[in-house]
Amino acid sequence: MHLTHLECPRCGTTQDADRLQNLCPCGSPLLARYDLAAVGRAVDPPRLAGRAPDLWRYQELLPVADPAHRTSLGEGFTPLFPAPRFGARIGVPRLLVKDEGLLPTGSFKARGAAVGVSRAAELGARSVAMPTNGNAGAAWATYAARAGLRATIAMPAAAPAITRQEVRAAGAELYLVDGLIGDAGRLLAERTAGTGTFDVSTLKEPYRLEGKKTMGYEVAEQLGWRVPDVIVYPTGGGVGLIGIHKALGELRTLGWIEARQPRLVAVQATGCAPVVRAFQAGARRAEPWPDPTGSVAFGITVPAPLGDELILAALSATGGTAVAVSDPDLLADRQEFARSEGLLLCPEGAACLTAARRLRETGWIDGDEQVVVINTGAGLKYPE
Amino acid sequence: MHLTHLECPRCGTTQDADRLQNLCPCGSPLLARYDLAAVGRAVDPPRLAGRAPDLWRYQELLPVADPAHRTSLGEGFTPLFPAPRFGARIGVPRLLVKDEGLLPTGSFKARGAAVGVSRAAELGARSVAMPTNGNAGAAWATYAARAGLRATIAMPAAAPAITRQEVRAAGAELYLVDGLIGDAGRLLAERTAGTGTFDVSTLKEPYRLEGKKTMGYEVAEQLGWRVPDVIVYPTGGGVGLIGIHKALGELRTLGWIEARQPRLVAVQATGCAPVVRAFQAGARRAEPWPDPTGSVAFGITVPAPLGDELILAALSATGGTAVAVSDPDLLADRQEFARSEGLLLCPEGAACLTAARRLRETGWIDGDEQVVVINTGAGLKYPE
Secondary structure, three states: OOEEEEEOOOOOOEEOOOOOOOOOOOOOOOEEEEOHHHHHHHOOHHHHHOOOOOHHHHHHHOOOOOHHHOOOOOOOOOOEEEOHHHHHHOOOOOEEEEEOOOOHHHEOHHHHHHHHHHHHHHOOOOEEEEEOOOHHHHHHHHHHHHHOOEEEEEEEOOOOHHHHHHHHHOOOEEEEEOOOHHHHHHHHHHHHOOOOOEEOOOOOOOOHHHHHOHHHHHHHHHOOOOOOOEEEEEOOOOHHHHHHHHHHHHHHHHOOOOOOOOEEEEEEEOOEOHHHHHHHHOOOOOOOOOOOOOOOOHHHOOOOOOOHHHHHHHHHHOOOEEEEEOHHHHHHHHHHHHHHHOOOEOHHHHHHHHHHHHHHHOOOOOOOOOEEEEEOEEHHHOOO | OOEEEEEOOOOOOEEOOOOOOOOOOOOOOOEEEEOHHHHHHHOOHHHHOOOOOOHHHHHHHOOOOOHHHOOOOOOOOOOEEEOHHHHHHOOOOOEEEEEOOOOHHHEOHHHHHHHHHHHHHHOOOOEEEEEOOOHHHHHHHHHHHHHOOEEEEEEEOOOOHHHHHHHHHOOOEEEEEOOOHHHHHHHHHHHHOOOOOEEOOOOOOOOHHHHHOHHHHHHHHHOOOOOOOEEEEEOOOOHHHHHHHHHHHHHHHHOOOOOOOOEEEEEEEOOEOHHHHHHHHOOOOOOOOOOOOOOOOHHHOOOOOOOHHHHHHHHHHOOOEEEEEOHHHHHHHHHHHHHHHOOOEOHHHHHHHHHHHHHHHOOOOOOOOOEEEEEOEEHHHOOO
């Protein structure tokens, strides 16, 4: 393993990577750091090419020392397929969709859970707890069961129903709250205080991010170790966006991709868009959204993302932007996409289509640019 | 392309593979045949290893001449993961699960639809029609939309609700019938008579089978070009089982795998088990099941499978067997699997767990044998 330490992106201090860690004492999430020179000596793109098509192909860039601790259901290397017909309709003929619905538990959350659970188990955790908008809870409950860990999950009662069934089926303890994800977090803090349960809330431990970042590796590898012009990402907690940015930085350091950075776009719902508001104000931090209203894109309804600073830094560093979209618009694009390309995206993925359409209309995206939309989950999880 | 002709397994006549074909005049499904000697000169396992992880990696063994006609959403090369904890509980520690839930539209039907739609479009079809228990209709509607073909789908009103939404989202015409899949087929025959719509009912065209057979190639490749001892398959129309048998035969002819054949097991529901009854009677054909009752394993409720003869021949040729399981048993195994391995299987996949447990109890499966269970779809599609 080439993991060397944890680093605080806010205060710059380092922390021990070999024991269970949550936030930096300064309150910031911690980032995993690797000996990239050693990684570069151990592996290169041609040697990667023959490996199994899951996220563990990037093992030198992942934080699990002993392969016996890998908790895997075959997750990763999801398709990146062209959507030329829908793309042409919105003036982005080189549109690509990365279909994260094709992961165990039907969402991109499986990446973070697979790596996060593996590392937590490796470092001795026996039980984990987290609040969730549904999909993360389903994924963590599933992987925790697979690893033999106990899991405690709290989610809004309005979260997708199937995620409740997944959590219960995996034998996890489930709490439903009449509120949003922040309320779920508060309930869980009360219930698990003093129990020794490891808190795996979004960005409160450093390894979920390491799983999510593999989306960035895959996009680059699937494009022949090139990067697209734009990556459009539905942003709730923002771990995937932060992860993709971190991954592409690591690949640049390794010299596996060019210096050019794709512009990252954070997509939120109009009723809860703290990152969009902060980005437009040029702020480094986001204020909690005071009066969130629901969206069919339930997964991105996060009023106070802990990673706000890292999200905004990634947008700024890449010349990206942030866009809020409405439910009627994203549902119309979801329908138009299904009719032209067949596949039913999740609402959060559809929100990215609307954002791409809007950014093309304003000229922020050019008609010959290559644009990757991340469909973070299977449309199947949203039957209503 | 190495496809040479279509062959009738019942009467032995050959048919032209270069135009749209349904059944042989004798009433049997037709099978696609290839110039396997030419395939063997064109490709071998080491050359396959570097290809993209989807079913098109087996292009030399697929019936699409022009890659431009490939209708793809990145389907194939689904995980084959060990289930040691559940396996130990049922006395089959070398149990493996092939997770076909990780395909576009969340079921193994995507394989048949991808290849079937591609070939239908290549041969000039403009519209397709089929009766379905849900998942096949969802997959064919999706891929038809992607290829720009019109689709007409009929399904029982009791089929999984999400599949209706997928069909409608893709812009297909949908009929619901108060009955079983046979009733859906009769309705469709009336509605599409004389319209020139290509009938893509199960085994009524030869190329869905070619998509499904790739499960067999993948199992062999994922085991290092070896075969397991037993493959357990939930059998409704039986296309996948017939396809796996055909695929392994092709690989043996190519010399890519050993001569030994895995024993194939067809799993049905106790309330509709025509193949099991015929197998137990030593019959070559199955009688239509006279009084089918519903099962949560909805996809295997097929009272009169058109491929009965081919299914029974595959079981017989491999020393396999057929097992009927009850809803309470399969639901209990589904739950036990989720608690021990995390993942929520579909009811049809869970039925295979019960069959494996039963066959181990009777000694038909030995405790040191390697057993592959096919989980044909995502548990997510069955929220009820």
